Amino acid sequence: MRPLIQSLPGSKIREVANAALGRPDVLAFWFGEGDETTPAVITEAAIESMRRGETFYTHNLGLPELREAIAVEMTRRHAPAGRSHPITAGQIAVTSGGVNGLMLAAQALIDPGARVVAVTPVWPNLTAQALIMGADLHCVSLAPRIGEWSLDVARLLDAITADTRVLIVNAPNNPTGWTLTRTEQAAILDRCRQTGTWIVADEVYESLYYEPTAGGCAPSFLDVAQPEDRLVVVQSFSKSFLMTGWRLGWLVLPPSMTAQMGNLIEFNTSCASVFTQRAGIAALAHVDEVTPRVVSHLRLCRDTLIDALAAHPRVQVARPRGGMYGFLKVEGHDDSLATAKRLVAEAGLGLAPGEAFAPESSQWLRWCFASRDTRRLSDGVERLSRWLSSQ
Numbered sequence: 489m490r491p492l493i494q495s496l497p498g499s500k501i502r503e504v505a506n507a508a509l510g511r512p513d514v515l516a517f518w519f520g521e522g523d524e525t526t527p528a529v530i531t532e533a534a535i536e537s538m539r540r541g542e543t544f545y546t547h548n549l550g551l552p553e554l555r556e557a558i559a560v561e562m563t564r565r566h567a568p569a570g571r572s573h574p575i576t577a578g579q580i581a582v583t584s585g586g587v588n589g590l591m592l593a594a595q596a597l598i599d600p601g602a603r604v605v606a607v608t609p610v611w612p613n614l615t616a617q618a619l620i621m622g623a624d625l626h627c628v629s630l631a632p633r634i635g636e637w638s639l640d641v642a643r644l645l646d647a648i649t650a651d652t653r654v655l656i657v658n659a660p661n662n663p664t665g666w667t668l669t670r671t672e673q674a675a676i677l678d679r680c681r682q683t684g685t686w687i688v689a690d691e692v693y694e695s696l697y698y699e700p701t702a703g704g705c706a707p708s709f710l711d712v713a714q715p716e717d718r719l720v721v722v723q724s725f726s727k728s729f730l731m732t733g734w735r736l737g738w739l740v741l742p743p744s745m746t747a748q749m750g751n752l753i754e755f756n757t758s759c760a761s762v763f764t765q766r767a768g769i770a771a772l773a774h775v776d777e778v779t780p781r782v783v784s785h786l787r788l789c790r791d792t793l794i795d796a797l798a799a800h801p802r803v804q805v806a807r808p809r810g811g812m813y814g815f816l817k818v819e820g821h822d823d824s825l826a827t828a829k830r831l832v833a834e835a836g837l838g839l840a841p842g843e844a845f846a847p848e849s850s851q852w853l854r855w856c857f858a859s860r861d862t863r864r865l866s867d868g869v870e871r872l873s874r875w876l877s878s879q
């Protein structure tokens with residue numbers, strides 16, 4: 489195996505989850521998904537497709553009708569925010585999940601030794617994929633202020649040098665809940681235009697946004713960019729349609745890049761499965777029923793969790809504007825991996841260690857608040873409180 493692959497760090501979230509094997513009593517909030525199954529109207533579309541015998545390979549870039557439906561949905565989301573150009577089917581590549589889309593972007597853009605800048609803390613797959621491609625990776629860290637994380641834009645702009653090939657940015661952010669403003673996006677895009685840097689924008693949480701906005705989603709680089717800007721936006725069905733297990737996502741690309749991306753997909757997965765894509769078409773046809781319900785329940789989950797945590801004098805936490813994670817710091821417990829393992833063993837509570845996302849968040853813990861029953865969240869906070877009182 490390539491030494492580079494051998495040296496990839498193992499998942500610290502898995503390390504904590506493994507410590508709970510054989511412990512069904514543990515209340516687990518460590519992974520980035522909820523416990524609600526996919527809406528029946530989406531699942532039925534896949535079942536019908538399979539019954540019809542749609543069990544063959546299909547187009548590298550995805551079913552034309554799905555690409556069209558995605559283009560319509562993306563235009564609907566972004567036109568009210570000021571985007572002047574519609575997003576067209578010719579800019580869409582269907583992928584086997586957001587993570588596959590991210591890997592395709594990394595393969596397409598990162599040469600060995602290329603300078604890549606990433607905003608961290610971030611879901612570790614993004615930085616690991618750059619490393620797999622042999623990137624010379626530079627991280628620019630967000631900084632916490634009373635629990636809320638923010639970006640020093642000037643520092644980021646300084647890091648985007650003339651030889652920076654790619655900027656990786658995930659907002660709304662997993663794990664911190666940080667989001668970008670449109671002004672910040674415009675400044676970053678401007679800088680990347682000057683340096684010829686590609687932006688890989690992971691916007692898989694854009695619909696899980698709790699602030700009022702025109703398009704009903706978080707600020708996106710698509711709102712400020714022109715079609716031929718060096719911008720790849722990564723999207724997913726996983727979060728806003730409750731479809732994590734389906735492995736379906738998409739990329740929004742400059743039109744001139746799409747055909748070659750189809751070729752790259754050929755060498756990775758060839759295509760996303762047809763019946764999964766049929767489920768994607770059904771999801772988009774019912775977006776107005778599914779996503780607002782998901783978001784309104786997640787808002788309730790967020791408020792239940794954050795209100796309970798914020799009431800605890802030893803917990804520092806901010807209310808995230810987007811995503812589905814609370815990110816907290818517990819006074820006196822600065823080693824997140826050790827704390828997460830102790831919480832499993834001594835409190836029956838499963839959280840993800842901040843160390844998994846960047847060294848600068850190694851004192852923090854991530855709590856996924858996507859839970860069908862909000863009482864699970866209250867029970868979890870009670871377990872944390874009891875554990876802290878016993879220290």
Ligand SMILES: Cc1ncc(COP(=O)(O)O)c(C=O)c1O
Binds near residue numbers: 723732736
């Ligand atoms: C920031 C971020 N990007 C991408 C993904 C990938 O999602 P999926 O591959 O399920 O579409 C995740 C999943 O947790 C994520 O948190």
